[in-house]
Amino acid sequence: MNLLSPSVLRDLFMDVFLNLFRKKLRALLTMTGVIIGAFLVVLILSLSHGLSEFLDQQVRAVWDERMIKVRLKKGGAPEKMAKGLFGGLGEPPQEVKKDNEEEIPGAFKFRHIPHASIEKLRKIDGVMEVQPEIWVMPRSMQVK
Numbered sequence: 001m002n003l004l005s006p007s008v009l010r011d012l013f014m015d016v017f018l019n020l021f022r023k024k025l026r027a028l029l030t031m032t033g034v035i036i037g038a039f040l041v042v043l044i045l046s047l048s049h050g051l052s053e054f055l056d057q058q059v060r061a062v063w064d065e066r067m068i069k070v071r072l073k074k075g076g077a078p079e080k081m082a083k084g085l086f087g088g089l090g091e092p093p094q095e096v097k098k099d100n101e102e103e104i105p106g107a108f109k110f111r112h113i114p115h116a117s118i119e120k121l122r123k124i125d126g127v128m129e130v131q132p133e134i135w136v137m138p139r140s141m142q143v144k
Helices: 006-022 024-062 078-086 115-123
Strands: none
Touching (some): 006 024
């Protein structure tokens, strides 16, 4: 007996169709489970694709792959910047003077690229724009 013969297939479909009406609760729960499962698979795939696109867009908005940042070799002191950002929380404001600026978190000498060097960078063929970057940590700042 061939399992794919028309009579066998017709009998199988009749059994399935009749069982749908005989065991209604089981059939309803099975169909509901299949529908919910398919919906969740589509939802998770859509969310992961959307999140990936969102993160790519955010990175592109902050950082252009054609952009180059140039900094001085000395004077940036990343450890002082980090100490300035995270150190000194809860302490009262202190006055920064030349003699104590190394002691106060966040107060450090800013070194800058000279204006002549910035102009040289602007004149390089293919350079579209040069922008100096300024870091300010305004936790407790008063300008006199």
